[in-house]
Amino acid sequence: MDRRRFLMTSLGAAFAAPFAVGAQQASKVHRIGYLDLARASDGKSDLEAFTQRMRDLGYVEDRNISVDHRWAEGNRDRLPGLAAELVELKVDAIVTITTPAAQAAKAATATIPIVMAGAFEPVKLGLIASLARPGANVTGMTNSTGPEHVGKQFQFIKEAAPRVSRVAWLWNPMIEPETLGFRFAQDAVRTLGQTLISVEVTRPDTFDVDALTRSRPDALVITPNGVNWAHRHTILELATRNRLATMCGAKEWVVAGALMSYWADWLDLRRRAAAFVDKILKGAKPADLPVEQPTKFELVINMKTAKALGLTIPPSLLLRADQIIE
Numbered sequence: 001m002d003r004r005r006f007l008m009t010s011l012g013a014a015f016a017a018p019f020a021v022g023a024q025q026a027s028k029v030h031r032i033g034y035l036d037l038a039r040a041s042d043g044k045s046d047l048e049a050f051t052q053r054m055r056d057l058g059y060v061e062d063r064n065i066s067v068d069h070r071w072a073e074g075n076r077d078r079l080p081g082l083a084a085e086l087v088e089l090k091v092d093a094i095v096t097i098t099t100p101a102a103q104a105a106k107a108a109t110a111t112i113p114i115v116m117a118g119a120f121e122p123v124k125l126g127l128i129a130s131l132a133r134p135g136a137n138v139t140g141m142t143n144s145t146g147p148e149h150v151g152k153q154f155q156f157i158k159e160a161a162p163r164v165s166r167v168a169w170l171w172n173p174m175i176e177p178e179t180l181g182f183r184f185a186q187d188a189v190r191t192l193g194q195t196l197i198s199v200e201v202t203r204p205d206t207f208d209v210d211a212l213t214r215s216r217p218d219a220l221v222i223t224p225n226g227v228n229w230a231h232r233h234t235i236l237e238l239a240t241r242n243r244l245a246t247m248c249g250a251k252e253w254v255v256a257g258a259l260m261s262y263w264a265d266w267l268d269l270r271r272r273a274a275a276f277v278d279k280i281l282k283g284a285k286p287a288d289l290p291v292e293q294p295t296k297f298e299l300v301i302n303m304k305t306a307k308a309l310g311l312t313i314p315p316s317l318l319l320r321a322d323q324i325i326e
Helices: 005-026 044-057 076-088 099-108 146-160 176-192 209-214 226-230 232-243 253-258 266-281 302-307 315-318
Strands: 030-036 065-071 093-097 112-116 137-143 166-171 193-201 219-222 247-248 260-264 297-302 323-324
Touching: 005 232, 030 044, 030 076, 030 099, 044 065, 044 266, 065 076, 076 093, 076 099, 093 266, 099 112, 099 137, 112 266, 112 323, 137 260, 137 266, 146 176, 146 219, 146 247, 146 260, 146 297, 146 315, 166 176, 176 193, 209 232, 219 232, 226 232, 232 247, 247 253, 253 297, 253 323, 260 266, 297 302, 297 315, 302 323
Parallel strands: 030 065, 030 093, 093 112, 112 137, 166 193, 166 219, 219 247, 247 260, 297 323
Antiparallel strands: 260 297
């Protein structure tokens, strides 16, 4: 081979190599697991918020990313098996929706990166070592809002329905974070001079209506867990029939007919989780990515429900609402 041909061949190979590497990188399809305790009311809003943000970051379904979804349909006992399925698929990362989903994923793998798209008190539950340095394979978003947030829920009830004195707290004591929330609620009612009534909801297949009606509450605070969501129609029908003001932890409840919701903006948490996945796919380690806290909160009020309950929502409360459903 003469000198000129040798140089041309070498230069051609040198220029072609980066393009070949780029083509290989472009052709890689990242596989993401998505583990949720219960579907949203439309079955997809949480997932759409996550996947839309992934698209904004350059990830297109079936081109350079695929998402394997697993929903437990409100049954926490199914989560370990679903998490194991995602591990078997050798996904590049697992996105978890709800605290129990994060716990199930962490129990299933110590190596696959896990991104929490909202988990309550992850340090106290042992999911991470600290917010600043998670320390293992789990990072993402916490939905922890602290006792002040629970206090605001009860304050908003009092503003909307000043005569309320007995508030039922619908919760699942089998879910560790809800025991902490219950303690926050006990402190909140003492400050406002209300009485807190504990109503435990633990089974997704049945709801004890008599246990709730016997307690004679004036209002309900419904914690955002999958078991309560499974019974949403029964709970809201009972509340309407007995003219009970309802405070919930997710906007979907208000759309379904509850009076109010006040919590972290859940869809914002799902969108922000996508940024963690992006960093991990680009080589970052979960242990080095600080866990972030919610910055956006939503107060949503259903005026149709307020009218049905005979309540006049004060203008001061309406002005603070992020969304009013007519």
